[in-house]
Amino acid sequence: MYLAKIYVTYKPSILDPQGEVIKAALKRMDYVGIEQVAQGKYFEVKLNAKDVDAATAEVESFTDALLINQNTETYRFDLSLVPDEVDV
Amino acid sequence: MRAAVISFPGSNCDFDMLYALQDFGVDAEIISAKQNSLTGFDAIFLPGGFSYGDYLRTGAIARFSPIMSAVTQAANAGKLIVGVCNGFQILTEAGLLPGQLLPNATPGFICDEVALHVANGETAFSSAYDVDETILIPIAHAEGNYFADETTLNKLEKNGQIVFRYVNNPNGSAHDIAGIMNEQGNVFGMMPHPERAVDAVLGNIDGQNFFKSILSGILTKV
Numbered sequence: 001m002y003l004a005k006i007y008v009t010y011k012p013s014i015l016d017p018q019g020e021v022i023k024a025a026l027k028r029m030d031y032v033g034i035e036q037v038a039q040g041k042y043f044e045v046k047l048n049a050k051d052v053d054a055a056t057a058e059v060e061s062f063t064d065a066l067l068i069n070q071n072t073e074t075y076r077f078d079l080s081l082v083p084d085e086v087d088v
Numbered sequence: 089m090r091a092a093v094i095s096f097p098g099s100n101c102d103f104d105m106l107y108a109l110q111d112f113g114v115d116a117e118i119i120s121a122k123q124n125s126l127t128g129f130d131a132i133f134l135p136g137g138f139s140y141g142d143y144l145r146t147g148a149i150a151r152f153s154p155i156m157s158a159v160t161q162a163a164n165a166g167k168l169i170v171g172v173c174n175g176f177q178i179l180t181e182a183g184l185l186p187g188q189l190l191p192n193a194t195p196g197f198i199c200d201e202v203a204l205h206v207a208n209g210e211t212a213f214s215s216a217y218d219v220d221e222t223i224l225i226p227i228a229h230a231e232g233n234y235f236a237d238e239t240t241l242n243k244l245e246k247n248g249q250i251v252f253r254y255v256n257n258p259n260g261s262a263h264d265i266a267g268i269m270n271e272q273g274n275v276f277g278m279m280p281h282p283e284r285a286v287d288a289v290l291g292n293i294d295g296q297n298f299f300k301s302i303l304s305g306i307l308t309k310v
Contacts, residue, residue: 014235015260017195066152069145069181071188072235 001084002047002055006063006077009040014072043067046082055079089306091116092129094159094175096150101136101173101283108283109133112299121153130306131168132159134175136228136281146189146231147177156182168212168302169275173229176267176277185270185277186244187236189229193260197230201292203255204266204280208248211269212305213276216297222255223294225280232279234261234268247271252278 010016016038023037045062049055059077068075091109095102095118102118109116119126121139126132140149150156156178163169163184171179179185192198201224209219217223236244241263244250252267259279267278282295 014190015193017191017193017260021195066148067144069148069188071237072190 001082002049002052003080003082004043004045004047004055004059004077005080006043006045006059006067006075007040008043008063008068008073008075009038010072011074041067046085052079052081089114089130089303090128091131091133092119092126093117093133093135094119094121094155095135096121096137096139096153096174096178098139098141099135099137099174101281104281105133105135105172105283108286108295108299111286112303114299114303119155121150121155124154124158126155126158126162126167129162129167131170131302132162134159134169134171134178135283136173136175139174139178142174142231145181146174147179147181150174150178151182160184163270163275166272166274168306170213170302171275171277172281172283173232173279176279177231179275179277184275185268186240187234187262187268189231189279190233190235190260191231192229192233192258195230197228198232198258199226199228200258201226202258202280204252205255205264207250207253210248211251211273211276212302213267213269213298214251214301215304216300223297224285224292225282225294226284226292227258227280229259229279232259232261234263234265234279236262243271244268249273251276252280 019037019039026034177189206217206221253264269276282298285292285295
């Protein structure tokens, strides 16, 4: 079984008001070095696939179809092989 | 005229919409998002609310509910499709309208009554308003910030697809967009709630002409 760790963020051109609010708060807390804060989404998806290529294609397909809105969001992901879950 | 009001899990303005339609003598009924047919309806309304808890993104899960294939089919057949608030968000996620509704530029839920400018008074959704009329319509949303890329925005402007604009932009929407329609002019979405402004007892009837526009359009066609 594969584990996909998927990181979704706004495209750089998109205003991220929540990131901006967090940045302003960090500055008020005297973290003077803060340059930029981007708030995104993180998903962990476990899936069965015959090999790493099939798993990659599957992750790309469902991420484009549902997890992101391609108007404004982009993503990257890490894929790893994990032990199958055993029903107890 | 027969109208369907789609009820998604988490819709909360479905009965407001039903009430408004019935107030105008429309034969309207609530249809569950779990259904998969909309045969026999002249107009389909996607109401406001928090479908599927607004999980993931507003409208993102709702667009895959069983009823949405029927909505897409009806849209392609030229039926009137109207999305208000969450309904607008669902229509953009489904690709039936261009763009996307992002979180408000100043984060948070806005509940207010705002002035709208009738940008195009010659549509199936605005023909009963005077050109350049300013109307007052309630808004209630946290994700109403309309976004589309420059090419799309230019196309919307050029084709007259922008139907309503905010007079004082409350949420950061590009080009002050409050409501748009598709190129064919039969699919429409807006963030403000005209169905909450149809009854004099509630102090605002500026939404009445929205429903009158839709009715007169459909009655002329039939």
